[in-house]
Amino acid sequence: MTSDDKRRETEGLNEGKPPIGSGDARLDKLREKLDDLKQTPEVGAGQTQGGMGGIGQAVKMGSEFVAGVIVGFVIGYTIDQVFGTKPWGMIVFLLLGFAAGTLNVLRAVGAVTERFPSSGQSEDKDKR
Amino acid sequence: MADVRTDPIHQFGIKHILDINVGGYDVSFTNSALFMVLTVAVTALILIWGTSARAVVPGRLQSMGEIAYEFVAGTLRSSAGEGGMRFLPLVFSLFMFVLVANLFGMVPYFFTVTSHIIVTACLALLVILTVTIYGFYKHGTHFLGLFVPSGVPAAIVPLVTIIEVISFLSRPLSLSVRLFANMLAGHITLKVFAGFVVTLSSLGAFGFLGALLPLAMVVALTGLEFLVAFLQAYVFTILTCMYLNDALHPGH
Numbered sequence: 001m002t003s004d005d006k007r008r009e010t011e012g013l014n015e016g017k018p019p020i021g022s023g024d025a026r027l028d029k030l031r032e033k034l035d036d037l038k039q040t041p042e043v044g045a046g047q048t049q050g051g052m053g054g055i056g057q058a059v060k061m062g063s064e065f066v067a068g069v070i071v072g073f074v075i076g077y078t079i080d081q082v083f084g085t086k087p088w089g090m091i092v093f094l095l096l097g098f099a100a101g102t103l104n105v106l107r108a109v110g111a112v113t114e115r116f117p118s119s120g121q122s123e124d125k126d127k128r
Numbered sequence: 129m130a131d132v133r134t135d136p137i138h139q140f141g142i143k144h145i146l147d148i149n150v151g152g153y154d155v156s157f158t159n160s161a162l163f164m165v166l167t168v169a170v171t172a173l174i175l176i177w178g179t180s181a182r183a184v185v186p187g188r189l190q191s192m193g194e195i196a197y198e199f200v201a202g203t204l205r206s207s208a209g210e211g212g213m214r215f216l217p218l219v220f221s222l223f224m225f226v227l228v229a230n231l232f233g234m235v236p237y238f239f240t241v242t243s244h245i246i247v248t249a250c251l252a253l254l255v256i257l258t259v260t261i262y263g264f265y266k267h268g269t270h271f272l273g274l275f276v277p278s279g280v281p282a283a284i285v286p287l288v289t290i291i292e293v294i295s296f297l298s299r300p301l302s303l304s305v306r307l308f309a310n311m312l313a314g315h316i317t318l319k320v321f322a323g324f325v326v327t328l329s330s331l332g333a334f335g336f337l338g339a340l341l342p343l344a345m346v347v348a349l350t351g352l353e354f355l356v357a358f359l360q361a362y363v364f365t366i367l368t369c370m371y372l373n374d375a376l377h378p379g380h
Contacts, residue, residue: 031210037198059310060363067302071294093294096287100294104302107295 064104072097134323136316140243160247163239167229175224196224200365207369211376218258219372222251223365226307230357233311234350242360243311245304252304255368263375274378303367310360314353321346 076093080086146157178189186194200220204212226242233240241247263271275292276285324342328335 059306063302063306063309064298067298067305068294071298071301075294075297096290097294097298100291100298103291103295104298 068101
């Protein structure tokens, strides 16, 4: 019964006005209840990711890294085309792209802290 | 060998269903467009039909809709904070579109919309443009603080800034490539093993027994593909949430 009550309250809250910055005491109370409910699905989501094994992780890391290098290459190549500095722009920006790719990967595994520790659990998310 | 039955690439072919030509541009209604429309229609139908009852004790469809909603809302709230909830319509639409499109791809003879990079790239561009435009709209030039990490020695700030910019620009690329590559590779793998079954079983009794091995593999891969369909929709959503977080809180 209690869970039904909570669900109805949840729906009521979400159908109402956009829940941004409203200082209503009742809404705050509901939000706390809602946060309690949120704990369970979060755990479930983590398990899904773990069950995938290494494949998902590998593809994620690979695309993060390659994306950095490709973007570096494209920027460098474009600079070369525009300013006629062949091949220096490409060389420099490939190296920078390599660095950016490495940064992406390190950030994805959580070895480098997120830029914005203010946002609570986002760091936690990264480590998955 | 290039038989339609065993050709692993054949399934990704774009076919014109309705030829439309506007001002020299080919805007024909293709099988890809058809399945995009179907994806949106099925998603909308499930959600509208499912929530129409508004029962206290939800039925199957309503329960499905509620689980999807609470899952996306929880993900968004935990990674972008309470202020990120204004993006819930966008994030929820993206999640449902990717998820339903991925699952559609698992139905035999259906076209997998997300296995084409142009589709995933458009979705990723939508996300990154939202982040950029909203970031500048909300914070103005302060949004550029995203590219200058605090606590870096002044001498290497330009270098770090360029690397951060490249890192930012690589996001839509990695976001789109990840989804597209997963779906493409998964479907090709499935088709290749299924092709082995067809080829081997045509080699008489001995080949028929041999075909059992790839058949078992296809069964296992199908299960894996369903997992990947869910997982990639989830990954796309969580990364969208994290990028939106950047737009809301660009450094200090």
